[in-house]
Amino acid sequence: MPESELEAVLTQARRFLEQQKRMYGTTMYLQQKLSDDTLPAAPSVRSTAPVAAPSKSAPAPVPAPAATRAAERPAGPKEPWHDAADMKQLNAKICNCLKCSLGKMRTKFVFGVGNTNADLMVIGEAPGADEDAQGEPFVGRAGQLLNKILEAVNFKREEVYIANILKCRPPENRRPHPDEVEQCEPYLWKQIELVKPKFILCLGLTAAQTLLKTEESLTSLRASVHNYHGVPTYVTYHPAALLRNPNWKRPTWEDVQKLRKAYDAAINNN
Numbered sequence: 001m002p003e004s005e006l007e008a009v010l011t012q013a014r015r016f017l018e019q020q021k022r023m024y025g026t027t028m029y030l031q032q033k034l035s036d037d038t039l040p041a042a043p044s045v046r047s048t049a050p051v052a053a054p055s056k057s058a059p060a061p062v063p064a065p066a067a068t069r070a071a072e073r074p075a076g077p078k079e080p081w082h083d084a085a086d087m088k089q090l091n092a093k094i095c096n097c098l099k100c101s102l103g104k105m106r107t108k109f110v111f112g113v114g115n116t117n118a119d120l121m122v123i124g125e126a127p128g129a130d131e132d133a134q135g136e137p138f139v140g141r142a143g144q145l146l147n148k149i150l151e152a153v154n155f156k157r158e159e160v161y162i163a164n165i166l167k168c169r170p171p172e173n174r175r176p177h178p179d180e181v182e183q184c185e186p187y188l189w190k191q192i193e194l195v196k197p198k199f200i201l202c203l204g205l206t207a208a209q210t211l212l213k214t215e216e217s218l219t220s221l222r223a224s225v226h227n228y229h230g231v232p233t234y235v236t237y238h239p240a241a242l243l244r245n246p247n248w249k250r251p252t253w254e255d256v257q258k259l260r261k262a263y264d265a266a267i268n269n270n
């Protein structure tokens with residue numbers, strides 16, 4: 001084989017391995033086997049803070065982003081949307097956002113959809129082509145699969161609230177860039193503050209790593225329940241990944257079953 005072809009093959013192989021490492025870390029086999037074969041009855045909680053599923057009438061379960069995440073907010077003066085009293089107001093105040101370069105490329109701003117008083121909030125990465133065209137998160141094939149995943153554990157799409165880390169579509173569905181996340185994620189914090197969910201489900205590595213501020217692999221993140229400012233937070237595969245690899249459907253179903261079990265326990269206690 002000519003040296004140039006060999007180099008091209010090696011480059012492709014290196015890229016593939018880096019992608020796999022980003023998704024699964026370096027201990028994919030062992031951790032995947034653990035989660036498949038020895039699913040704990042009650043998953044461990046990855047935080048020293050208590051994870052009690054709060055009721056809507058209890059003190060605010062999600063501390064206001066302005067107070068708790070000030071260090072992660074973009075520097076600068078207070079912005080009008082910070083004071084939005086509800087989702088309608090928030091949407092109206094941010095829907096023309098051009099803070100990052102994705103704003104100029106979007107067809108539609110993808111704010112979020114669902115029950116604004118939901119007990120479960122589902123968070124994905126960013127709009128894709130279908131979402132960009134329709135202005136709604138998780139439509140198209142991945143959206144239909146998400147609906148089926150939710151239905152499998154007795155959630156209706158309209159009873160949860162669904163949003164993404166980014167509100168505008170990255171070109172070619174690439175991963176969000178750090179500067180885009182920095183500009184856009186505060187909108188999601190505000191949405192969480194308004195919904196006050198009792199549970200959060202992160203779909204995919206990017207959503208989980210971004211929200212939880214961690215570099216852990218998806219396998220590692222799936223193995224635990226996380227504490228997002230007092231809200232029990234679960235992690236599973238992104239539906240688009242399941243379309244590419246149906247073998248991940250079973251572990252996804254197991255993840256959402258764990259979530260449903262904890263959700264039911266919390267509801268029954270209130």
Ligand code: SF4
Binds near residue numbers: 102103104166168184
């Ligand atoms: S991705 Fe977010 S920060 Fe960037 S333009 Fe869209 S709404 Fe604004």
